[in-house]
Amino acid sequence: MLKNVLFIIITISFLLVACDDKKKxxxxxxREKQLLEKEKQFAQKESEYQSxxxxxxxxxxxxxxxxxxxxxxxxxxxxTGKVICTESNCNDYVVGDQRTDTWEFDSDSLQLSTxxxxxxxxxxxxxxxxxxxxxxxNYKTDSTSxxxxxxxxxxxxxxxxxxxxxxxxxxxxxxxxFSVELTRSTK
Numbered sequence: 001m002l003k004n005v006l007f008i009i010i011t012i013s014f015l016l017v018a019c020d021d022k023k024k025x026x027x028x029x030x031r032e033k034q035l036l037e038k039e040k041q042f043a044q045k046e047s048e049y050q051s052x053x054x055x056x057x058x059x060x061x062x063x064x065x066x067x068x069x070x071x072x073x074x075x076x077x078x079x080t081g082k083v084i085c086t087e088s089n090c091n092d093y094v095v096g097d098q099r100t101d102t103w104e105f106d107s108d109s110l111q112l113s114t115x116x117x118x119x120x121x122x123x124x125x126x127x128x129x130x131x132x133x134x135x136x137x138n139y140k141t142d143s144t145s146x147x148x149x150x151x152x153x154x155x156x157x158x159x160x161x162x163x164x165x166x167x168x169x170x171x172x173x174x175x176x177x178f179s180v181e182l183t184r185s186t187k
Contacts, residue, residue, distance in 0.1 A: 081116070090169075101117060
């Protein structure tokens, strides 16, 4: 009988140890699954991070390759402009009419522009180009405007203190031409 009791005790302890091993084994399997899941999440985040780095690098490389245009220093800044009508078949413009405005040659990161200011009020903004030592300015109303107006300015006589040229205005079915003389502002 002692043998039987000893056998039963050994069998029960073996079963208890075996059960404990199964519990540890399932715990270990659970931890492995959690670890694999965390590794997948980390790999995905690493991939996203690398993708963001590539995008950032491409943006910086494109920024360096984009040429930002600015007016030459002898043109940039404020000028006093005198505009005189020299020809016209429009009712709004009469030959001999004069106008004096401030012309500001400026630029942003996208384009060259010239602002026309009269009595501290912005009158118009021309988009501009500087090519072959000539300044070309353009303004056009959008298609929803009542009057279709297009203005082109060609300034081709450029010196340090004076710029001269012509402005042509086309309004619907008429046209007017002006002489333009800009003098460097002393402000």
